Amino acid sequence: MHEILFWLIIAILVLDFLFEKYLDYLNTTTMSETLPDEVKGIYDEGKYKKQQAYQRENHRIGIFSSAVSFLLTLAMFLFYGFAFVNNLAWGFTGNAILAALLFFGMIMFASNIIDIPFSIYDTFKIEEKYGFNKTTPKTFVLDIIKGWLVGALIGGGLLALVIFIYQKTQNMFWIYAWILVAVFSVFMTMFYSNIIVPLFNKQTPLEEGELRDAIQRFSDKVGFKLDNIFVIDGSKRSTKANAYFTGFGAKKRIVLYDTLINDMETEELVAVLAHEIGHYKKKHVIQGLLISLIQTGVILFIFSLLIDSPALGKALGVEEPNFHIGLVAFGILYSPVSFVLGIFMNVLSRKNEYQADAFAAEHYKPEALASALKKLSVKNLSNLTPHPKFVFFHYSHPPLLQRLAHLKKFEKEN
Numbered sequence: 001m002h003e004i005l006f007w008l009i010i011a012i013l014v015l016d017f018l019f020e021k022y023l024d025y026l027n028t029t030t031m032s033e034t035l036p037d038e039v040k041g042i043y044d045e046g047k048y049k050k051q052q053a054y055q056r057e058n059h060r061i062g063i064f065s066s067a068v069s070f071l072l073t074l075a076m077f078l079f080y081g082f083a084f085v086n087n088l089a090w091g092f093t094g095n096a097i098l099a100a101l102l103f104f105g106m107i108m109f110a111s112n113i114i115d116i117p118f119s120i121y122d123t124f125k126i127e128e129k130y131g132f133n134k135t136t137p138k139t140f141v142l143d144i145i146k147g148w149l150v151g152a153l154i155g156g157g158l159l160a161l162v163i164f165i166y167q168k169t170q171n172m173f174w175i176y177a178w179i180l181v182a183v184f185s186v187f188m189t190m191f192y193s194n195i196i197v198p199l200f201n202k203q204t205p206l207e208e209g210e211l212r213d214a215i216q217r218f219s220d221k222v223g224f225k226l227d228n229i230f231v232i233d234g235s236k237r238s239t240k241a242n243a244y245f246t247g248f249g250a251k252k253r254i255v256l257y258d259t260l261i262n263d264m265e266t267e268e269l270v271a272v273l274a275h276e277i278g279h280y281k282k283k284h285v286i287q288g289l290l291i292s293l294i295q296t297g298v299i300l301f302i303f304s305l306l307i308d309s310p311a312l313g314k315a316l317g318v319e320e321p322n323f324h325i326g327l328v329a330f331g332i333l334y335s336p337v338s339f340v341l342g343i344f345m346n347v348l349s350r351k352n353e354y355q356a357d358a359f360a361a362e363h364y365k366p367e368a369l370a371s372a373l374k375k376l377s378v379k380n381l382s383n384l385t386p387h388p389k390f391v392f393f394h395y396s397h398p399p400l401l402q403r404l405a406h407l408k409k410f411e412k413e414n
């Protein structure tokens, strides 16, 4: 049995890698030397050339970094690397929780270290070359260290609790672990902006003035109680711009990047906010939270059926089954399921984006949102001609041209 599982894991890893590279390749087939007709009026000739060059460089480094990570992961399974790390962890301690923390700690740390050169190249070579980078080496190093600390505290804390629950309740652990994850997710959705974001960024309430008044007028009109509009210092790391909605209930807030405010007219900013308010009005935050809770429950339940099977451990070269080795094997075996679920999530997310766009168009001005989206795309050198298959599998937002076509329908009605 464990032989079959072993080869199944290898097959999943190889197929996943090949499929992703195939999608990447498809995306290169829609590149072109000359400005495509459908992009005219958004990009000019010069900006388009720059965007294509930027995309090519990202494509190249993406192939290289994903190939390295694929080969290392494959080697870990082929040469029983996880069994080696497992022995190392049990060499330090006889406690299952500590062993699991050490095991994942070592693996995460190693994979992070391997990632750093790629991240340096991306930030200080590619992003720098195209004028996006604002990250100083100091911020870069601090980000990595803070990321480790947050990951160790939250990831380690949750893992320790889940294993503790498993020790106490065995096969029923999935229900209690589910409750734990549910409580934690709701807590994080509400307090993410208060606890995690301040570690990395400064958020300040949007100051009084023309923009705030315009936003206030709009939110009064659509009956949206708006207390929390924050400006975040995205310019600390990059010139790329964005806006997002987070939290729910009294904790809901809209966050605008300072880089966004600098480049846009008041009307365009209100349109972007109208889109974000649309997400709230259509209950997308709650919807996302509920779906992820259901998925977590299903994952934990299936995992609870398999965790005691010695075959999972043996597939990785470990004779005594244990929680963390089982988790690694299960993680790969489950990935085809999460791949399919991911497709549904992206389809749903793109549908939600259209709904939020429609809300902004109906209650504010479709032209203002269209103009804002165009500006954003050009500023971020977004790919305006992604391959439809790539979009289907990976895009959480519809591509710009489709969103513009959708917004056009509202312009005619008004």
Ligand SMILES: [Zn+2]
Residues within 6 Å of the ligand: 275, 276, 279, 353, 356
């Ligand atoms: Zn959106």
